[in-house]
Amino acid sequence: GLSIDLVEDEKLKIPSTVRHIALLVQPSARERILGDVLTVHGGDRSIVFVPTKKEADILASSPLIRDDTCVLHGDINQAGREIALAGFRSGRYRNLVATDVAARGIDIPNVDLVVQYSVPDRGDVDTYIHRSGRTGRAGRSGTSIVFYTVRDTDSLRRVEHAIGTRLEQWNPPNLEDVLRASSSKVRSSLQMTPEPLVNQFLPEAERYLEAQTGSSDHGMPVLKAVSAALARLAGFNEPVMQRSILSHRDNFIALELSRRGSSGNRGESRYLSPRTVTSMVCRSVAHLDKVPALGRIVSYNDGAVVDVEAATAKILLEEGISDSRWEVKEITSLPAAAVDEMMNAEMETERTRGMGRVGGNRGRMREFGGRVPHSPTSGWRGRREPDWTRGRRADR
Template identity: 40%
Template sequence: MSHAPVSTPEPSETFKKSKSTTSLDVSVSATPAPASPATSDAGVAAPAAPSNSIDSFPLSAPLKAALRSKGIETLFDIQAACLQKLLDGKDLVGRARTGCGKTLAFVLPIVERLSKLDRGGYGRAPSVIVLAPTRELAKQVGADFETYGQSLGVKCVCVYGGAPSGPQEGALRRGVDVVIGTPGRVKDHMQRGVLSVKGLKYRVLDECDEMLNMGFVDDVEEILNGTAVDTANVQTLLFSATLPPWVRQITSRFLKPDFATIDLVGDDKMKASTSVRHLLLPCHWSQRSEVIRDLVRCYGALGRTIIFTDTKADADQLTETLSESMGARALHGDIAQSQREVTLAGFREGKFSVLVATDVAARGLDIKNVELVIQAAPPKEAETYIHRSGRTGRAHARGTCITLVSRNNEYMAPIIERKAGMKFARIGAPQPADMAAVAAERAAETIAEVDEQVIDAFLPAARGLLAGEAEPERVRRSLITAYEDYVTLVMASAFPMDRASQVYGLLRKAGIRDADVEQAKTVSFLANGRGAAFDVPTKLVENFIGAFGGPNDDPAKGVFGAALMEAKELPELLQRPPMSAGRPGGDRFGGGGGGRGFSGGRGFGGGRGGGRGFGGGRGGGRGFGGGRSFGGSSGGGGGNRSRPFGGNY
């Protein structure tokens, strides 16, 4: 768990108390009442302690010492806001953005209260059960309870599947105070009579929205609301970074009517981490592995990187591609638990810096120095995006999350933006100049660490390398699709431009051969409506730009009211509207709408908008794109005038 630096905290938040029988908003300050001012020997008042200083809270001396041993002098806002309410015995729902210290928000008050109770001796039943959705998160929470509980004599055990049950049973029979685990293994121990919940005083759901979804809710209810649980005398705590409306409806099954809500996100539109840059990169699936490799080198060179995939097969495929060049390792549910633990420990310890994972690593895991998160495709739920992106930018550090999109899933980007309350910055694939700049920066940092007294010994060898080594040729990539050996050109127009035929017509008017024109692809229109961006093979760049009188962005200086130049960064493009649940609907980028299945116009889904199947017509198709073999403007299988790739990426 990362924590706030030793500094004066941000101003205290305002929290909304939950509604019970009456509708009432109560403002509660997270800042405790100041202690009596201390005075020095000179009679001058000493500086007041920061409002979130651990000395401002009713924590026992051993617990404060344990916090200080970890370098913690102040509490995060969520920890400060929850502490007194939990010590007072309130049921509570807590929400804060990812990386803001939610785990200690319940660990600290629980171990503090347990230390003052008569918990019994050998063979005692646990007073606390904490449920987590993944084994990795359960282990992490268990480690925090172990760290801070041992200072107060609180015994803990973590139980989860994939690990031998014998040691877990032995610990439970000897007696523990806190059980942390996944629902399946906790339920298994209960059914075998090893784990009793009769004396339960606390029940905690970490990542409660995940715990209460359709996959877990029945087990959770059986564990926490079973006949053996004295629900009237148990305190219930629910924590998460995301609380969809359906979670609020379900909480009534577990919480007392007067429960408190501590919500540090509230009505803010921005639900994702505010310390993370959210970037979006168009990339065809066939280029994904190479582009991800370049992104890690450009954006994650100095820290750790987590790459998220939707499937285990994708995680394995990417790991195989990246393992040799970057030492990447995989983490997902089909990997044996013992190997998962070794992999995660190695990543934490810096033995390798690239982890490829499914969502087993998205929830709650706190790993220091994760500089970059890459999502190989946008997730289908905004909540998943929030949790994945929250693996970086933790404890107020800065981080970067890059999401790759293709034409088949780019419709999710505006949905995520709306629900997560953030805006993506569109970027293109790293170019040779970007890679060179990163290499130069890293070389300079390495040289700076060399003792000046030995630099002279390396100069002859360095001069020889500079004189004899040619600059390695780096492959350029499209900014629109990330295709290798393609360059994105921007056409600025003096008149409105919204049809690909306008672009191809101007290219031909400028004297470019038909065979070369047909190699231009992925026409996308500028957001200002006065131009377009498209890709051409690297070898044709000079030919295209020369036909328009050289590189410039002023249509008045070009030909036929248009100018052409190479894009150095991805221009602002007209975004396609989100696709509906049925047919995507036609638009000028291609896609559906021309007809159902393979009908509508000549060929496969022909006509202007194309069909859902093989696309076609002016706009290009969503499906297989296609060049000459699938038709062309008269209804073939995608693409404008038989463009390669069919205008799809």
């Protein structure tokens, strides 16, 4: 079982066999990213913790989760609960989606992955430990992944401070990761097919290939047939779109614009504004006679990250930016400066919302010492730490 020790520094101890991961997501893409995470990182058994029964039902029936999934929450009767748990333990279901209350008291061995669909409310450490403690038992290794948004930053920091562990930062799986992992699972399943069963279907397979080619010389149609089988068996019914690491939008690619060298002209502003980014991209693809489709732009000193429609992005990567002072590249993780700016924007939004509440603006900014932390799980880089990191409540 899970043991929690309170030591002198009042950090809550967690099993060393569990790897703790934090994954930054856009709320609108959370469900799709969950499907990809379970495909790429899920083993034989994965548990997904959600805060509400409604979310549990939605995810359990979601077409974006490609493996068989069962659900456990307070509205499931005892018979249904026993069926779900028996199926999960036996391997009939790879995934179990559960609420915290419904999952308490159950004992499921050999769970490879735990996904926390959101950060526990107000960074509740007991909830985090209960969830992550469902994996890494009996000396086995396990992985706990928590989804968070920029708005959850302080809650995530509270969890880290309490457990004395810095969470690793991961990015959502990319297209290549998803396709490779999906194909690998199908191949493993096919290799376990009993030989007598394979022989029974050989005549039908032969008839199918002859119908596609009109002869016994199958060639390329065999590859296409195998490809189609891999796609369908992996749970895909339509082409998989490339997704931006910045906004998680389908068919968009996140590109980073960065200054060549570190100097630049004296007196020239280091800040690359969104308007300047838009102008640079448009000039660079002016020969296409179409306005490029751009998405979110995050600007910072000496660079920017911009979402560009996939076809246009590939042209920019091949031909470069028309302004020779800048270079462009595709990114698989967000630069720290971009994360800084995203959190600054979120904090500004919260500050604006708090203007109408008594003390709202002042209290919110005071919690971070008037500044925004560098990144969700990095240090404070010399800025004044928030009061709670020194053992006192900022809003006391």
